[in-house]
């Protein structure tokens with residue numbers, strides 16, 4: 001099922017709540033707005049938030065002869081979404097599973113979802129490095145996996161944890177595409193300080209992809225469950241994510257990688 005997917009990107013973080021799902025969603029939206037066909041897979045089985053962030057909580061997944069049809073977030077069908085949230089009877093259902101069951105579910109997401117031909121599959125993962133990550137990594141490592149984006153916040157404690165993600169990627173052979181420092185300042189005020197993500201990237205010799213500021217519109221619109229399929233052009237996030245997308249979609253020299261923007 002992943003054979004029609006040109007690029008796979010994992011979004012990882014050491015700590016919970018640093019904005020992984022927000023970054024994954026925003027990346028997917030910006031890629032879609034840039035003309036790519038995109039899939040967004042939420043493998044955070046115990047805390048799926050993508051359906052909520054895209055206001056798709058009432059949607060169901062259907063079967064077709066080829067497999068599970070993902071939920072499309074837009075009518076043009078350029079942003080396909082899959083999450084365990086679509087399979088639960090109620091949004092308050094808790095997933096209390098041990099490793100083998102999580103492994104089976106993620107394997108099913110990777111083998112049974114009929115993504116069709118898409119340019120980018122963004123995989124939003126839970127925090128840390130556990131069963132979900134190992135299963136995803138084992139299954140995508142040999143496919144068109146561009147690598148992982150590490151998300152952190154500026155605080156030292158979050159940056160310490162992102163170092164573990166870096167080690168995970170190095171041990172498992174997943175290339176690191178770079179670090180995003182999220183909630184990095186509010187207008188001119190650096191509530192949590194800033195620059196830690198950049199220092200980490202410098203120290204580890206990996207690209208720094210960008211600094212995403214705190215945007216009250218993100219928090220408010222998501223809390224109200226608005227469908228935020230378009231990033232308002234005046235949002236400070238809009239420009240930052242456009243720059244990030246420019247970096248990650250830049251054809252790698254010498255690979256013959258020439259994904260066309262339609």
Ligand SMILES: Nc1ncnc2c1ncn2[C@@H]1O[C@H](COP(=O)(O)OP(=O)(O)OP(=O)(O)O)[C@@H](O)[C@H]1O
Nearest residue numbers: 016017018019020021022183213214215218219222
């Ligand atoms: N740049 C930002 N500006 C404003 N609010 C943000 C920003 N990034 C994330 N948030 C808010 O922070 C909260 C946590 O974000 P999110 O759910 O994306 O984190 P996460 O790392 O995926 O969490 P989890 O560990 O539960 O998977 C959400 O309410 C989200 O709206």
